Amino acid sequence: MQYIKWIFALCATLPSIVSGAPFDLTKATSGYLYFNLAGADMARHDGELKNCISHWASGIRPEPAPYTAGIVGIIVIDSMNAHWEGARKDINIEHCMVAKGWQLVRLPDEEGERLAKLHRNELVQALSPYVSAEQPKGEIVRTWKNETIYQSTLIGKSPEPAKRTLLSALAISADNPEIPGITSIHEVTRKEAHEARKRQHIFGIKTNKLVEATALQPGQVRLIYSVRSSKKKRQILTFIERSDPSDPMGSNFFGVFGERDALPLPDGTFLSHRSVLVPAGLWFVQGPLVNLDNCLGAPSFEAKDGTTAYLGTFDTTTDKIGVSMDMTMINEALSQSGIGATPVQWQNGFTYPCRQTLMYALEFEGFPFLENYKWGSQGRKSR
Numbered sequence: 001m002q003y004i005k006w007i008f009a010l011c012a013t014l015p016s017i018v019s020g021a022p023f024d025l026t027k028a029t030s031g032y033l034y035f036n037l038a039g040a041d042m043a044r045h046d047g048e049l050k051n052c053i054s055h056w057a058s059g060i061r062p063e064p065a066p067y068t069a070g071i072v073g074i075i076v077i078d079s080m081n082a083h084w085e086g087a088r089k090d091i092n093i094e095h096c097m098v099a100k101g102w103q104l105v106r107l108p109d110e111e112g113e114r115l116a117k118l119h120r121n122e123l124v125q126a127l128s129p130y131v132s133a134e135q136p137k138g139e140i141v142r143t144w145k146n147e148t149i150y151q152s153t154l155i156g157k158s159p160e161p162a163k164r165t166l167l168s169a170l171a172i173s174a175d176n177p178e179i180p181g182i183t184s185i186h187e188v189t190r191k192e193a194h195e196a197r198k199r200q201h202i203f204g205i206k207t208n209k210l211v212e213a214t215a216l217q218p219g220q221v222r223l224i225y226s227v228r229s230s231k232k233k234r235q236i237l238t239f240i241e242r243s244d245p246s247d248p249m250g251s252n253f254f255g256v257f258g259e260r261d262a263l264p265l266p267d268g269t270f271l272s273h274r275s276v277l278v279p280a281g282l283w284f285v286q287g288p289l290v291n292l293d294n295c296l297g298a299p300s301f302e303a304k305d306g307t308t309a310y311l312g313t314f315d316t317t318t319d320k321i322g323v324s325m326d327m328t329m330i331n332e333a334l335s336q337s338g339i340g341a342t343p344v345q346w347q348n349g350f351t352y353p354c355r356q357t358l359m360y361a362l363e364f365e366g367f368p369f370l371e372n373y374k375w376g377s378q379g380r381k382s383r
Contacts, residue, residue, distance in 0.1 A: 032112020
């Protein structure tokens with residue numbers, strides 16, 4: 001229960017923590033908008049936008065109003081749910097297209113209003129050169145920036161609607177709305193998600209001395225990580241989850257924490273170590289556990305049976321989180337325990353069914369990508 005309280009306390013305090021946040025992943029962009037990718041034709045534009053529209057239907061959906069709420073209560077709750085769903089739809093379509101390498105462009109109101117009034121065929125003809133232009137007409141308001149790597153990015157509140165007209169959506173055909181490859185969407189309600197998270201959770205063993213050299217059980221792995229911070233504080237950075245097709249809600253996960261009893265370093269920063277015993281398998285960085293999924297691309301690693309593996313040092317001394325695989329300090333910390341650790345092989349670009357309110361991607365800078373991953377920073381390179 002205390003673990004769950006930490007999670008919701010984090011989400012409740014995020015808006016105040018990041019009042020000056022440069023990025024807000026919970027609010028859709030306002031204005032008259034279209035997506036641009038140099039050299040892309042309308043067929044690619046339509047196909048990828050339909051793909052993203054299909055994707056937004058995944059994730060946690062609101063609970064329907066109970067009959068016990070009464071007539072007025074049902075009307076109010078259903079209205080709030082529709083408002084929430086509309087905002088979630090808008091922002092997730094943005095996230096998806098930006099993660100695919102597209103730019104979101106805003107036109108001046110006068111021109112946007114003129115285009116919005118056109119018949120669809122006329123709009124397609126007018127918008128086509130904008131979509132494919134090397135220098136798009138209007139103001140580029142969003143591109144891929146790996147926003148979730150920054151601690152100040154706002155992710156912890158409900159999606160906010162915006163006054164907007166997405167010209168790209170008005171231009172696509174309503175024909176053939178089903179897009180191949182989007183069959184793995186796992187749709188759940190908030191209640192179902194909460195129940196799933198009450199299942200088997202994995203808790204790390206908090207200690208600056210790490211763990212004694214206890215024997216690993218068959219199928220088990222010892223994972224160790226470090227957190228470097230500018231303050232001694234209990235800090236939830238992210239959650240790492242085990243990939244398991246038979247458990248789509250991901251009940252096997254653990255948190256990456258900074259610690260209050262971190263050890264001081266000569267440069268004035270603090271260092272803590274933490275270890276956790278987990279099942280062998282493929283693990284990926286899910287995100288903050290609630291509200292956002294890194295399902296469009298996440299850092300991942302393979303944890304091999306019977307090994308002790310080091311996830312690296314998560315550096316939080318600046319807004320931009322860094323991950324270092326330097327083994328010097330962890331080897332020193334392990335020297336008296338009889339445990340030897342090997343670094344994991346991080347790879348960016350692991351995708352999985354989106355389950356949270358918001359979807360996006362995260363990349364650890366300086367690490368390779370899975371083969372054939374063409375989203376995030378690879379999106380524009382692959383075109």
